[in-house]
Amino acid sequence: MHPKALLDACSELVRLTLKFDHPADAIVSRFFRDHRGLGPRERATLAETVYTVLRKKNLFDHFAPSGSGPKERRLAILGFYGPGDFLRSALSDQEINWLDQCEKIQPQDLMDRHRHNLPEWLVQPLKDQLGDGFWPLVESFNKGAGLDLRVNTFKAKRTDVQKALAESGIKALPTPYSPWGLRISGKPALNKHPAFVAGDFEVQDEGSQLLAMLLDAKRGEMVVDFCAGAGGKTLAIGAAMRSTGRLYAFDTSAGRLDAFKSRLARSGLSNVHPAAIAHERDDRVKRLSGKIDRVLVDAPCTGMGTLRRNPDLKWRQDMKAVEEMAVKQTAILQSAARLVKSGGRLVYATCSVLPQENEAIAQAFSEANKDFEPLDVGEVLTQLKVEQAATLCSGGDNGQCYLRLWPHQHQTDGFFAAVWQRK
Numbered sequence: 001m002h003p004k005a006l007l008d009a010c011s012e013l014v015r016l017t018l019k020f021d022h023p024a025d026a027i028v029s030r031f032f033r034d035h036r037g038l039g040p041r042e043r044a045t046l047a048e049t050v051y052t053v054l055r056k057k058n059l060f061d062h063f064a065p066s067g068s069g070p071k072e073r074r075l076a077i078l079g080f081y082g083p084g085d086f087l088r089s090a091l092s093d094q095e096i097n098w099l100d101q102c103e104k105i106q107p108q109d110l111m112d113r114h115r116h117n118l119p120e121w122l123v124q125p126l127k128d129q130l131g132d133g134f135w136p137l138v139e140s141f142n143k144g145a146g147l148d149l150r151v152n153t154f155k156a157k158r159t160d161v162q163k164a165l166a167e168s169g170i171k172a173l174p175t176p177y178s179p180w181g182l183r184i185s186g187k188p189a190l191n192k193h194p195a196f197v198a199g200d201f202e203v204q205d206e207g208s209q210l211l212a213m214l215l216d217a218k219r220g221e222m223v224v225d226f227c228a229g230a231g232g233k234t235l236a237i238g239a240a241m242r243s244t245g246r247l248y249a250f251d252t253s254a255g256r257l258d259a260f261k262s263r264l265a266r267s268g269l270s271n272v273h274p275a276a277i278a279h280e281r282d283d284r285v286k287r288l289s290g291k292i293d294r295v296l297v298d299a300p301c302t303g304m305g306t307l308r309r310n311p312d313l314k315w316r317q318d319m320k321a322v323e324e325m326a327v328k329q330t331a332i333l334q335s336a337a338r339l340v341k342s343g344g345r346l347v348y349a350t351c352s353v354l355p356q357e358n359e360a361i362a363q364a365f366s367e368a369n370k371d372f373e374p375l376d377v378g379e380v381l382t383q384l385k386v387e388q389a390a391t392l393c394s395g396g397d398n399g400q401c402y403l404r405l406w407p408h409q410h411q412t413d414g415f416f417a418a419v420w421q422r423k
């Protein structure tokens with residue numbers, strides 16, 4: 001594609017994304033569907049340009065007024081993903097001049113808001129928790145995420161998948177904490193790889209793998225993944241159960257559960273039972289009350305731990321959304337807890353880094369439900385032979401009460417988890 005045409009396409013995609021009426025990944029996928037002639041490189045340029053604009057929106061909004069032409073074009077120029085010469089061949093002299101001026105500005109000459117590129121409502125909660133760690137977190141949010149795989153241990157061994165990938169020229173190293181994980185260098189296309197097609201691995205962040213591990217589901221048990229969505233964690237739990245027992249995958253979104261079906265077929269698991277529920281107090285939930293060995297509540301959340309992948313989320317939410325989410329999370333956790341039988345385990349998890357969606361929900365639940373005894377996540381992970389488990393945790397007397405993963409410290413998305421045992 002000619003540089004001018006590619007820049008025009010980038011500007012159009014930036015315009016569509018900045019309406020914030022749909023998630024950015026959905027808008028990008030739709031754009032690609034509507035423009036089937038785009039090649040892989042052009043798609044990469046388009047997607048990365050849009051994501052850079054979303055990541056650095058405060059900074060680019062600060063630079064844009066000194067340029068000329070439609071705003072989305074100025075933003076696309078600033079965020080353009082590709083060689084500088086290629087971009088400049090699409091620009092007017094005036095635009096080249098402006099871009100040169102913008103690129104000369106040093107980070108130390110900028111105001112904090114233009115450096116952190118976060119909405120104000122999100123800044124203080126992060127600074128309060130992290131202190132000096134705030135800027136390293138910001139840096140990792142602005143870099144994009146790596147690529148982790150979870151080996152389907154029901155079908156394959158981690159070393160064998162690693163070898164199969166190496167034979168195709170894909171370098172994969174064992175993840176530091178999850179015994180199921182491989183971390184890939186670069187972003188190779190994997191969905192046609194024979195090992196993927198055979199169901200030997202799934203793409204899954206190492207943090208998500210650790211959440212599924214915390215459930216410690218065993219062969220033959222009755223288990224519920226209460227907010228199963230597209231089933232990422234369900235598959236990990238089903239494999240841990242060696243395809244035995246019964247694993248219910250509940251979700252209020254029938255669409256997400258549908259998307260799960262092809263992954264489930266590939267996984268080879270026969271113990272998973274997806275079921276759409278109307279809400280958390282659905283009759284199906286009532287019928288299973290007190291009968292379940294382990295329940296995972298991977299609650300809907302603001303997703304503020306996933307800003308490396310979903311930078312649009314920070315612009316599409318606010319404190320009011322956090323408060324509304326907390327009400328929903330409390331209700332779902334309370335309802336899901338009724339499923340757990342005496343001696344059974346309950347895990348509450350989010351991919352948010354905000355205490356309002358995490359510690360606050362867990363503490364309130366512990367106070368209101370004295371029959372649920374909080375377990376130290378650090379101890380649970382140590383028993384599961386996860387290396388350096390204590391460094392993944394925070395809270396409580398020994399700092400090991402909750403799982404607390406951070407992109408800048410653990411190279412995972414931001415995750416939280418709390419674990420209880422019913423007395």
Ligand SMILES: C[S@@+](CC[C@H](N)C(=O)[O-])C[C@H]1O[C@@H](n2cnc3c(N)ncnc32)[C@H](O)[C@@H]1O
Pocket residue numbers: 208226227228229230231232233234250251252253256277279280298299300301332
């Ligand atoms: C964080 S996502 C789950 C991701 C999924 N566990 C995975 O690993 O791929 C939260 C899910 O909760 C579902 N959800 C929202 N409200 C719910 C409710 N009241 N009961 C059950 N699920 C709900 C959403 O549809 C969404 O799929």
